[in-house]
Amino acid sequence: MSYFRAHVLVCAGTPCMLKGAGAVKDALCREIERAGLQEEVRVVETGCLGPCDDGPVIVVYPEGVMYSKLKPEEMSRIVQQHLLKGRVVEDLVYRAEKEKAKPVVSLEEQGYLDRQYRIVLRNCGRIDPDSIEEYIANGGYEALGKALTTMTPEQVVATVKDSGLRGRGGAGFPTGLKWSFTAPIAADQKYIICNADEGEPGTFKDRLILEGDPHSIIEAMAIAGYAVGADQGIVYIRGEYHLSIERLQRAAARARELGLLGKDIFGTGFNFDLQIRTGAGAYVCGEETALIESLEGKRGEPRLKPPYPGVAGLWGKPTVVNNVETLANIPPIILKGAEWFRGIGTEKTPGTKVFTMLGDITNQGLIEVPMGITLREVIYGVGGGIPNGRGFKLAQTGGTSGGCLPKEFLDLPMDYDSLAEAGSALGSGALLVIDDSHCIVDVLRSFMKFFQHESCGQCTPCREGTARLYQLFSDLAAGKAGQDAVQLIKELCQTMQLSSLCGLGQSAPNGVVTALQYFEEEIQKHVAGECPAGVCRISMGSRAV
Amino acid sequence: MKSLDELAKIRDEARKKMEIRAGESGEKTKIIVGMGTCGIAAGARETMGAVLQELEKRNLDNVLVTQTGCVGLCEQEPILEVEIPGQPRISYGKVSAEKARQIIARHVVNGNIIGEWVINR
Numbered sequence: 286m287s288y289f290r291a292h293v294l295v296c297a298g299t300p301c302m303l304k305g306a307g308a309v310k311d312a313l314c315r316e317i318e319r320a321g322l323q324e325e326v327r328v329v330e331t332g333c334l335g336p337c338d339d340g341p342v343i344v345v346y347p348e349g350v351m352y353s354k355l356k357p358e359e360m361s362r363i364v365q366q367h368l369l370k371g372r373v374v375e376d377l378v379y380r381a382e383k384e385k386a387k388p389v390v391s392l393e394e395q396g397y398l399d400r401q402y403r404i405v406l407r408n409c410g411r412i413d414p415d416s417i418e419e420y421i422a423n424g425g426y427e428a429l430g431k432a433l434t435t436m437t438p439e440q441v442v443a444t445v446k447d448s449g450l451r452g453r454g455g456a457g458f459p460t461g462l463k464w465s466f467t468a469p470i471a472a473d474q475k476y477i478i479c480n481a482d483e484g485e486p487g488t489f490k491d492r493l494i495l496e497g498d499p500h501s502i503i504e505a506m507a508i509a510g511y512a513v514g515a516d517q518g519i520v521y522i523r524g525e526y527h528l529s530i531e532r533l534q535r536a537a538a539r540a541r542e543l544g545l546l547g548k549d550i551f552g553t554g555f556n557f558d559l560q561i562r563t564g565a566g567a568y569v570c571g572e573e574t575a576l577i578e579s580l581e582g583k584r585g586e587p588r589l590k591p592p593y594p595g596v597a598g599l600w601g602k603p604t605v606v607n608n609v610e611t612l613a614n615i616p617p618i619i620l621k622g623a624e625w626f627r628g629i630g631t632e633k634t635p636g637t638k639v640f641t642m643l644g645d646i647t648n649q650g651l652i653e654v655p656m657g658i659t660l661r662e663v664i665y666g667v668g669g670g671i672p673n674g675r676g677f678k679l680a681q682t683g684g685t686s687g688g689c690l691p692k693e694f695l696d697l698p699m700d701y702d703s704l705a706e707a708g709s710a711l712g713s714g715a716l717l718v719i720d721d722s723h724c725i726v727d728v729l730r731s732f733m734k735f736f737q738h739e740s741c742g743q744c745t746p747c748r749e750g751t752a753r754l755y756q757l758f759s760d761l762a763a764g765k766a767g768q769d770a771v772q773l774i775k776e777l778c779q780t781m782q783l784s785s786l787c788g789l790g791q792s793a794p795n796g797v798v799t800a801l802q803y804f805e806e807e808i809q810k811h812v813a814g815e816c817p818a819g820v821c822r823i824s825m826g827s828r829a830v
Numbered sequence: 831m832k833s834l835d836e837l838a839k840i841r842d843e844a845r846k847k848m849e850i851r852a853g854e855s856g857e858k859t860k861i862i863v864g865m866g867t868c869g870i871a872a873g874a875r876e877t878m879g880a881v882l883q884e885l886e887k888r889n890l891d892n893v894l895v896t897q898t899g900c901v902g903l904c905e906q907e908p909i910l911e912v913e914i915p916g917q918p919r920i921s922y923g924k925v926s927a928e929k930a931r932q933i934i935a936r937h938v939v940n941g942n943i944i945g946e947w948v949i950n951r
């Protein structure tokens with residue numbers, strides 16, 4: 286029988302798999318068979334549903350009830366009570382805000398999705414990523430069809446330009462503008478590269494988009510190829526992202542079978558195909574020119590710009606590099622138009638942003654919200670606040686190279702320009718929340734350790750600067766810093782920002798610079814041998830004289 | 831893939847199988863089968879099976895099938911309820927597999943309530 290009265294969607298994203306979603310699914314299937322429901326209930330593996338911290342999660346339709354933190358032995362109750370008798374198993378229902386006594390029953394009702402708006406994650410957790418049919422059922426490949434059969438390449442570029450979409454990989458460069466540089470160049474070969482390197486610590490949005498909706502990226506790359514005149518795409522993906530790689534490979538194979546990749550797509554004479562290349566996990570290889578070097582088989586070191594990749598990229602050919610999330614926005618924009626997209630988010634930064642919420646926040650995981658939402662709304666609304674009764678100390682937006690924002694900035698709208706003004710960045714959407722039990726010096730020391738390790742060493746300001754900063758913060762933490770430490774740090778930061786070759790060295794000091802602005806007193810106290818938060822173990826008498 | 835029509839065909843076919851995930855929208859007819867212990871003992875599993883088969887056979891994708899627990903009318907089980915948008919919910923009692931098929935044919939499809947099987951209005 287192919288009419289199923291219920292669908293159970295099991296999140297098979299990496300975080301849930303690590304928490305045992307595989308065993309939960311097996312137990313679920315076993316119990317369904319034991320109850321003789323296999324003809325009535327369909328089990329579907331799907332991409333990330335969002336509340337990763339509470340995995341493994343499943344959603345039972347038609348009711349849309351989400352269950353979380355599941356163990357295999359609990360599946361018999363869900364089958365016996367919910368699937369057989371229609372009674373929701375209250376104690377296993379996912380609670381968005383843990384403090385709330387009342388369980389939220391429906392996925393749509395539960396505050397978790399209330400404040401969210403899904404464009405990029407439109408299919409994640411709703412379709413089987415291994416089924417091209419389910420992607421098509423939700424309007425998949427229609428945008429490609431529309432672009433190829435009813436639009437000129439110039440019109441596609443113009444639509445993306447008009448939409449105001451800006452790159453979600455970090456820099457926020459207008460996507461349509463980027464395409465418009467490459468499109469008119471006459472070249473025998475052009476490339477579209479999807480940047481899925483995602484080296485930012487703790488960030489995993491691109492991975493979950495690829496795992497949950499691989500076809501959206503394939504479709505978007507083909508559209509980009511048509512727009513700029515490229516017939517080859519390359520997905521540069523972190524080697525550790527096994528599941529994303531597998532799903533993407535299977536998806537590409539299916540798309541080829543249906544003629545959605547390959548020659549003469551939609552009978553228009555347009556050819557496009559893509560290959561998948563894996564990276565070895567160096568942070569700097571996410572930088573587009575280092576990425577290209579690595580694709581050419583060389584050391585992953587950034588190139589001097591200009592020329593920009595759009596003019597001379599891979600093998601010297603015009604190359605558009607776009608982030609996974611940027612690309613995921615393309616099909617809906619083509620399908621629904623630039624006006625529609627501009628209606629979401631803010632005037633200067635339309636659309637949504639996927640944030641990875643990390644650190645001292647109740648609901649860790651992925652959210653997609655309209656641009657311009659305030660930090661407060663994200664942290665205390667969707668994020669469920671700060672756990673363990675602690676207070677807010679700072680939020681670092683934009684990943685390790687973002688700024689540290691104190692509570693005065695809680696009402697700042699989250700978009701590229703407002704955050705840049707505050708000395709931070711939107712970056713790739715990492716949002717690290719740090720509560721008041723932490724010490725700023727200790728936090729910065731860990732950031733600097735990261736940069737010291739990831740600096741490629743090609744240019745002096747960054748190679749030496751990151752190492753010196755790490756040393757200086759280690760000294761501060763140990764109470765061994767000299768009186769001029771803060772001054773030294775300031776000068777070093779300025780030098781790095783002005784003279785580093787690539788974005789890594791230029792932005793590595795951002796966290797420090799903002800911290801010196803907003804937490805200077807706490808840092809100065811370390812010079813005097815005191816850690817107000819009581820984190821750094823400064824022993825009396827160990828101070829340098 | 832040669833045309834948008836070809837894509838649309840795949841889309842419509844696949845959509846039918848995913849209807850259920852659209853959630854409980856107000857536009858759909860709902861069929862609710864009593865699946866409490868009493869219902870199951872009285873044969874609700876067979877009733878449910880017949881409902882699903884009939885919907886499949888008639889290609890009715892605008893119908894949502896859910897279950898409910900015991901409503902306290904155990905002697906009337908299996909109970910099957912039909913809720914057509916904009917109309918009150920109708921409850922039928924002692925619904926065998928055969929009755930379920932007829933309810934779908936006469937009530938769900940043609941809109942005629944089968945008065946003699948109704949338990950309350």
Ligand SMILES: Cc1cc2nc3c(=O)[nH]c(=O)nc-3n(C[C@H](O)[C@H](O)[C@H](O)COP(=O)(O)O)c2cc1C
Binds near residue numbers: 458607
């Ligand atoms: C050190 C460094 C690391 C980067 N890592 C990534 C990354 O992991 N993923 C990514 O999409 N962009 C990364 N970028 C940005 C890319 O250079 C590039 O701007 C981006 O891929 C362009 O895509 P977009 O316009 O769609 O954002 C990084 C940049 C720097 C300087």
Ligand code: SF4
Binds near residue numbers: 586739740741747
């Ligand atoms: S700034 Fe740092 S990462 Fe970038 S090229 Fe220079 S040394 Fe390498």
